[in-house]
Amino acid sequence: MNTLIELNNITKTFDDQQVLKGINLKIYENEFLTLLGPSGCGKTTTLRIIAGFDEPDCGELLFGGIEISKLPPYKREVNTVFQKYALFPHLDVFENIAFGLNIKKTEKSVVKQKVERMLELVGLSGFEKRDVTSLSGGQQQRVAIARALINEPKVLLLDEPLGALDAKLRKEMQFELKKIQKEVGITFIYVTHDQEEALSMSDTVVVMNDGYIQQIGTPTDVYNEPENRFVASFIGESNIIEGVMIRDCLVSFDDFEFECVDKGFKDNEDVEVVLRPEDIDIVSPEGAKLTGTVESVVFKGVHYEIMVKSKYRSYMIHTTDFCEEGRRVGLSFGPEDIHVMWKMV
Amino acid sequence: MRYFKKLVRPYIAWSAVVIIIPLIMMLLYAFTNSGNSLLNIQFTFENFKRFAEPVYLNVFLKSLKLGLLTVAICLVLGYTLAYIIAQFKESTQNVLILLVTVPMWINMLLRTYAWISILSDNGLLNALLSKLGLEPVSMMYTDFAVMIGQVCDFLPFMIIPIHTSLSKMDKSFIEASYDLGANPVQTFFKVVFKLSIPGVLNGVIMVFLLSISTFVIPKLLGGGQYVLMGNLIESQFVSVGDWNFGSAISIILAVIILFAIRWMKKVDAADN
Incomplete structure (x- = not known):
């Protein structure tokens, strides 16, 4: 597997509070990687640095071997599914999904074709003209995924995307996300505080606490061979x-x-x-x-x-x-x- | 809750006395001849027909033109200011918005008089020009003077609703737009501006309403010859004494404003 993203000694401070205290992480192509930790552990900040919304204070962020930590988000080959989806309320489902392609001035017929394919992928065919505010949480979630994936990013970033859904829907979406990831064959970086979610979906789990990475490993590794007390108590009982x-x-x-x-x-x-x-x-x-x-x-x-x-x-x-x-x-x-x-x- | 609903009753009574009854009287005046007694009322459309005379139509068109221009200038200035204010952190924003509203605490008449001392032939601006060795410019009693007075007086009414819609906007929409490849300029036009349209419409309606019906500003800064709709109505009631015609013009203005608001709300609804 080829390394796609590399974080070297990344630190970040907000208002005298050091949120990241030196993050070293390699992310590979086609992998489902989860950043797992309690709130305030720095997992979302790590994701936002990869997306380009926050700039690290120190350290290197390499994307395909090229330093990108100063590159604005609109020039990066990553897309994000936001925690509260952030679907544009003034646009309908079709226009939301087509947003990225329209920015790139893609031809109308191509846009239509691609949006239809995306809606099919996320199981929302026929929803083109629907108002996004009229959709249920699970449907909004799917639109957000389609809107991100249509740009064919090399990496999809997901910031606690299932947090707002009820337990049953979460289970369904976990399964579906994994299926989508296999289908499109790109890297997913997933942020969650839910250990069960992390274990059941990921290829690699990165356990974080207090601005440090505690352990990197497969779900079975981090569960069966926790490296320290924090990992052992955070993952499972x-x-x-x-x-x-x-x-x-x-x-x-x-x-x-x-x-x-x-x-x-x-x-x-x-x-x-x-x-x-x-x-x-x-x-x-x-x-x-x-x-x-x-x-x-x-x-x-x-x-x-x-x-x-x-x-x-x-x-x-x-x-x-x-x-x-x-x-x-x-x-x-x-x-x-x-x-x-x-x-x- | 049911108990508290009763508290609305005094308000209803109050509005009936000070709003509904005068409105009915205005309608009565507008549709009747002058010199009617209570017993002998004659209805007529004469007052409305009179408004179609070129003299009055010109006043109306001039008011409309000036009103729309004021709205346009206030929109550009107000949006820019509101946008800049919204970029600061919240505590700073509150102070800045307070500063925007400070002039509103001062009587409008005083504010307008202040412009006279700035714009008049031997006023502040001309003194400055002559200091710089330039020819004095006559600015009083021109469209320019009226416009500047209107824009300065009404600008806060544009800034505040726009600022409100900008500052309560979820920042994740902007991040989502960047994330999907839109640069800051594209993000502004495709996301930020579109989402602030309700605030823009409120500001536009407010400023348009104020500027089409104002009469103090054109009177003071435009001079006695400068007649806008507001002045026309004022003169019918105060100096000419033709309450019937004055009422008719007021009603025409009210209907126009009503339709303008309805139309803008419709545009807003269609947009969302």
């Missing part, structure tokens, strides 16, 4: 336990030693251990290393969320098997369920 790495493949926490699959730490280094709630099994207390009492049981639909109070802490466990409160139980997990991370300073 997890039990985070302080421990000591005795040597490669052996970690100790809560008075016991456990076999694991992690390597590359110093002997006796302080580390943090992640145990995903769904990876812990409830077993009988005899012979189990960790034991505790069931503190609470909450029905969550697909599974139960069970809190087990052990000697040092409460463990969260997700299981489909019911277990009554007050019972003494043992906890079991395999070596591959233990994820060891660097301790955050």
Whole structure:
């Protein structure tokens, strides 16, 4: 895969507040990349710098190897789907989608043909003459995507595009966006604070917090092998336990030693251990290393969320098997369920 | 809520007394001869026919021309100023808008008198010209003087509605336009101006209304010979004493303004 966009040491400050503290990121052709993080982490600013609405204070922004951080947005080969769509209220659906082509003085018949094809792609054929303000949120969303894609950009930027939609529609649009991305075969850079959205759509997830990139990886990587406490707690639910790495493949926490699959730490280094709630099994207390009492049981639909109070802490466990409160139980997990991370300073 | 609705009643009574009844009386005057007694009323179209005489038609056309010119000048100046103001940060904008409205706190008569001392033959401007070694120019009692007075008096009524529609405009529309490849000039004409049209129309209506019916400014800056619709109506009531003809002209003016507003609203609706 070829590198399309490269961010080198990008920083940005707004009113004495440093929003980006040195972002280094490579974005490849045809990839679905998600910038994931809580609000204020700098993900939207990163997107706006790529779009050209904000200029970085320092650092390089390369597009196909050429520095573009000073290039105005109307000269960049990227298009944006805005958070609130920003469809022009004085134009109808057709005119909104045709806006970019009309600016380029494209021939009328070509415009008509392309708009029709775009409407077909986003499933809104026959909506040409509709007033954009009369459309539902999901339909406006589709018009916004069509309006951006018709310019055949090399990169489509999406700023929390599903934020305003209800849960069911979000699911549908997630699926559809992924489908559209595969169909047009261009890079999508997607900004969201919703970890589920990020995991289910992306090829690459970039987890951000506090102006820094915390981890870059595939969805399975960031979920299964979080690099630090922030990533582990932000993506999915997890039990985070302080421990000591005795040597490669052996970690100790809560008075016991456990076999694991992690390597590359110093002997006796302080580390943090992640145990995903769904990876812990409830077993009988005899012979189990960790034991505790069931503190609470909450029905969550697909599974139960069970809190087990052990000697040092409460463990969260997700299981489909019911277990009554007050019972003494043992906890079991395999070596591959233990994820060891660097301790955050 | 229902309880509060009752509070509108005094207002209704008030408008009936000071708006509706005088309007009916104006209509009555306009459609009758002078010298009627209460018992013997004779209806006639004579007053309206009289308005079609060239003397009066010329006054009307002159008023219309001057009104439209004032609107045009106010639009160009007002839009430019409103646009510049809207670029500042919000607190600065509030101060600037306050400055725009400051002249409105001063009596219009005084403001107009101030122009006399600036424009008159031995006024401020001519003093400046002679200091520079130039010939004095006679500016008072010309279209130019009336126009300058009207533009200065009415400009805030253009700036404020345009500024309102510009400042509440969502900045993401402008970003979306840039994003789709439009440069700043294209963005202005294809997005910003189009979205500010409601404000422009309000400003145009206000300024047109004010300038077509004003009589103080043409009287003071245009001199006694300078007659516009406002002056014509004033003279019919005050000096000539022909209330019937004066009422008829007022009604003609009101109808014209009404249609102008309706037409502009329609243009606005068709545009959106």
